[in-house]
Amino acid sequence: MAITISRLARWKQEGRVIAMLTAWDYLSAQLVDAAGADIILVGDSLAMPVLGYDTTVPVTLEEMLHHARAVRRGVKNALVVFDLPFLSYQASTAAAIQSAGRALKEAGAQAVKLEGGYEAITATVRALTQAGIPVMGHVGMTPQSVNQFGGFRQQGKTPESSDRIFKEAIALEKSGAFAIVLEHIPAELAQEISTALSIPTIGIGAGPHCNGQVLVTSDLWGLSAWQPPFAKKYLNLREQAITAAQQFCDQVRDQQFP
Ligand code: KIV
Secondary structure (H helix, E strand, O other), X not given: OOOOHHHHHHHHHHOOOEEEEEOOXXXXXXXXXXXXXXXXXXOHHXXXXXXXXXXXXXXXXXXXXXXXXXXXXXXXXXXXEEEOOOOOOOOOHHHHHHHHHHHHHHHOOOXXXXXXXXXHHHHHHHHHHHOXXXXXXXXXXXXXXXXXXXXXXXXXXXXXXXXXXHHHHHHHHHHOOOEEEEEOOOHHHHHHHHHHOOOOEEEEOOXXXXXXXXXXXXXXXXXXXXXXXXXXXXXXXXXXXXXXXXXXXXXXXXXXXX
């Protein structure tokens, strides 16, 4: 059955935990949708394992739209969320509405995600939701700010940082966000935020007390060359894929195939 943002809100009240995964093309979207993911995020994390960039900063709106269109074609049930890439929403509210509108109109996404919870961002969330575009927030270790953080470091470790992240999450809910990703923050902080909010929190590297969990699918499948320490590898597909390709090359050279 198709997942909607109102079902997700109800699940938080009922205590049903949300499973979210990323997808980057038609095939990966078909697989995670068939697996029963509730939300499929066309994450800007595709910048690294799929496009070969060092961080998520360089990926463009056009690149994200190209991938999102393919993902949309592969999804039957999950809610498809489009991750707004760096600089597609920060410059102005008008820019954010244009970018988010393109995600819905051109790629068929049902919601967008953006990073941060400072004042300009919460104003943008309000404008997007008023324009009929559902918004998922994202606080804690927000990868588009990697240059500001000086690396992909855990956030919320000092009282000041923890207090700021807590306030950002509250402000995002007040501005109309329908859910919030909590990334790489202490489990106790994620628990406090999850208890204080009435909208669902979805954790990654944020402990077990969130209302949902998300993983980057290439990490879950063990396809990436590198994974963050909090990502769980359920398969070692990278090694298996290389072995299979090697077997093919050997068999062709030895004239064993076809
Ligand atoms: O881009 C992404 O994959 C994400 C998830 C880690 C939440 O933002």
